[in-house]
């Protein structure tokens with residue numbers, strides 16, 4: 388590892404983003420999240436975070452980016468060890484990165500705070516927003532994503548829908564399919580058609596976690612269900628064939644901490 392990178396990690400080969408350089412505006416020893424998803428690859432939440440606050444000054448991230456060696460990057464992605472919209476300076480961070488880098492900026496969010504005007508205003512500057520939506524009801528949100536008290540299913544769905552209406556960038560819904568929701572694909576299709584993202588990403592947890600992944604065959608069947616029922620929405624899956632890129636991470640250890648795997 389090149390010394391001096393605390394807040395940026397990767398680049399990592401991402402099936403959704405190509406070569407993705409991660410920015411972690413949370414960067415704490417423990418995960419900072421308001422969800423505790425059954426399949427979370429960075430471990431169980433010890434204490435929920437529910438308030439937005441500044442964890443890392445944007446200036447520190449920009450200083451690291453200015454030291455970045457020449458490397459092939461498709462996206463600069465706000466993600467990291469938890470939920471990036473919990474960083475109260477996310478909007479400032481996106482704008483600052485776009486001032487000094489030419490690559491498009493992505494945000495991977497669990498969607499929990501997209502019901503808040505201020506959060507939607509901040510992430511609207513990103514080029515690609517990927518919002519998680521695994522649940523189809525308040526009960527399934529409780530059973531799959533296990534949110535902190537106060538996070539409500541209806542607010543998430545309506546927040547993403549309102550965002551869709553004004554957002555000019557690319558919006559994807561990432562749906563993690565596991566045994567818990569595999570029989571509810573029609574309800575997830577209904578939500579996709581209600582929100583009308585540009586893309587649905589059909590995923591299943593392939594990194595180490597406490598629930599089993601669905602098979603490639605099952606995921607392709609689900610992908611085809613979406614394709615048949617969601618006119619005008621691109622559908623991709625974690626098992627799709629794609630060009631393998633030779634991507635070298637700045638630090639395997641720091642990447643592993645945020646992502647659960649390096650390659």
Ligand code: SF4
Pocket residue numbers: 418420421422423424426427428429468469470497
């Ligand atoms: S939203 Fe992401 S970081 Fe938070 S618990 Fe779920 S998988 Fe883990």
